[in-house]
Amino acid sequence: MSYELHKRNANHLRLLGKVLFLQKNHHEETPVKQDVAALCAQLIRFDTTNFGEGNSRGEAEAARFIHGLLRGAGYEPLLLGPDDKRSSVVVRVPGADRNLPGLLVHAHLDVVPAEPEQWSFDPFAGTIKDGYVYGRGASDMKDMVAMTLATLLDWAASGTKPRRDIVVAFVADEEDKGDYGALWLVKDHPELFIGVEAAIGESGGAATILTGQDGAPVNLYPVAVGERGTLHIRVRATGTSGHGSRPVEPNAVKLLISALDRVGNYRWPLTLTPIVRAYIERTTAALGFAADLTGEDGVRAAIEAMGTAGTVAGVTVRCSSTPTVLRAGYKVNVIPGVAEADIDIRALPGTVEETLATIDVLLGEGISREFLSYQPPTSSSTQSHWFAEMAAALTRHDPAAVVVPYCMGGGTDAKAFAPLGISCYGFSPMGADPEERSAAGVHGIDERVPVASLISGQLILEDFLAAV
Numbered sequence: 001m002s003y004e005l006h007k008r009n010a011n012h013l014r015l016l017g018k019v020l021f022l023q024k025n026h027h028e029e030t031p032v033k034q035d036v037a038a039l040c041a042q043l044i045r046f047d048t049t050n051f052g053e054g055n056s057r058g059e060a061e062a063a064r065f066i067h068g069l070l071r072g073a074g075y076e077p078l079l080l081g082p083d084d085k086r087s088s089v090v091v092r093v094p095g096a097d098r099n100l101p102g103l104l105v106h107a108h109l110d111v112v113p114a115e116p117e118q119w120s121f122d123p124f125a126g127t128i129k130d131g132y133v134y135g136r137g138a139s140d141m142k143d144m145v146a147m148t149l150a151t152l153l154d155w156a157a158s159g160t161k162p163r164r165d166i167v168v169a170f171v172a173d174e175e176d177k178g179d180y181g182a183l184w185l186v187k188d189h190p191e192l193f194i195g196v197e198a199a200i201g202e203s204g205g206a207a208t209i210l211t212g213q214d215g216a217p218v219n220l221y222p223v224a225v226g227e228r229g230t231l232h233i234r235v236r237a238t239g240t241s242g243h244g245s246r247p248v249e250p251n252a253v254k255l256l257i258s259a260l261d262r263v264g265n266y267r268w269p270l271t272l273t274p275i276v277r278a279y280i281e282r283t284t285a286a287l288g289f290a291a292d293l294t295g296e297d298g299v300r301a302a303i304e305a306m307g308t309a310g311t312v313a314g315v316t317v318r319c320s321s322t323p324t325v326l327r328a329g330y331k332v333n334v335i336p337g338v339a340e341a342d343i344d345i346r347a348l349p350g351t352v353e354e355t356l357a358t359i360d361v362l363l364g365e366g367i368s369r370e371f372l373s374y375q376p377p378t379s380s381s382t383q384s385h386w387f388a389e390m391a392a393a394l395t396r397h398d399p400a401a402v403v404v405p406y407c408m409g410g411g412t413d414a415k416a417f418a419p420l421g422i423s424c425y426g427f428s429p430m431g432a433d434p435e436e437r438s439a440a441g442v443h444g445i446d447e448r449v450p451v452a453s454l455i456s457g458q459l460i461l462e463d464f465l466a467a468v
């Protein structure tokens with residue numbers, strides 16, 4: 001592969017020593033100095049593991065810590081949640097012009113489980129070493145929590161007021177369904193989001209350094225403007241139960257297996273939505289590659305030419321349906337009457353009805369389905385003031401920035417906020433590490449984020465939030 005991370009002569013290092021803010025530790029009276037990396041490390045030390053299905057270590061301690069910091073800085077944050085274990089923090093920062101529509105910044109406090117025996121360090125120690133912050137959540141997404149928090153504390157220390165109201169939500173439960181976090185807030189406290197027109201959150205705005213056809217580096221900053229919808233379904237085959245030695249039809253297990261074979265192996269048609277088309281066209285143009293997107297072969301070649309930036313394009317040029325859970329039978333000589341499976345379906349913006357109709361045809365006779373969760377796709381304009389301001393902030397930081405829109409293959413809390421009429425973007429900015437370090441280990445092992453990227457990311461975020 002000819003596309004690799006390129007060494008850049010960026011000026012991030014001069015910022016490394018910058019003290020971002022002064023704050024009072026809420027446990028002690030002595031003022032302490034902290035930077036965004038230390039803050040990120042500190043947040044990692046709160047084990048906020050979310051095991052799913054409502055089973056979690058809880059976000060309460062981390063939320064109380066953030067709540068304390070914000071109160072200490074003079075804000076009026078709210079500590080909220082459906083119970084005292086699952087907490088979120090919401091604060092509204094009044095803008096200079098309160099008539100302007102507000103902007104929401106959302107970042108989740110929970111993390112996915114870590115299996116410490118597979119890691120080369122303690123996932124919850126929050127260590128800073130060799131230019132990285134290490135630990136579960138370092139890049140998903142206590143980095144953004146720290147950057148946002150640092151910005152608010154920085155503003156409090158310097159007396160900075162943003163142009164418009166900024167509502168910040170540090171939420172619980174993103175790594176599951178959001179029932180204890182974003183969805184709960186939207187359902188029980190919609191008043192917190194009054195006047196909010198747009199939101200920024202997870203995924204997007206981070207530097208991806210590619211190599212163009214001429215060998216020169218291309219500094220790509222993909223900003224998420226849409227997400228495929230999440231359609232999680234449970235399917236059930238019903239047959240005749242009986243003795244395993246006397247086969248009878250219909251057999252629920254056989255019915256289910258045939259249906260899953262059709263659904264799981266279906267080749268979804270190539271569907272270039274405007275966002276994905278723009279992502280591929282603009283990225284390949286920046287690389288100097290002449291893309292021909294008229295057919296499967298041309299699209300495949302374009303995606304290949306995009307290097308690491310092609311991965312997300314590859315999963316968003318079509319819908320997908322993946323069987324993930326199977327449940328049937330209890331004894332080898334008994335034919336069960338029912339067999340069930342769960343299927344993870346992702347539908348591109350504008351394709352939900354068509355996708356479900358296709359699924360029903362593929363499932364065929366004798367199989368019923370129900371939704372485990374139904375979160376439609378989101379999509380926001382690239383022609384908006386918001387997108388222009390994100391691009392402008394990235395370009396002020398990196399004059400060579402190529403800012404492109406993209407569609408996420410999975411989902412975030414944006415799906416919870418979008419039904420409030422909020423235009424959602426994935427924008428958690430990060431500059432490139434001058435020594436080619438990169439974030440790694442999201443939902444995997446040895447998760448880490450470069451300190452330099454955190455520092456530059458916080459400056460870009462602060463610049464954007466003040467100017468937008």
Ligand SMILES: [Zn+2]
Pocket residue numbers: 108140141174202
């Ligand atoms: Zn996340």
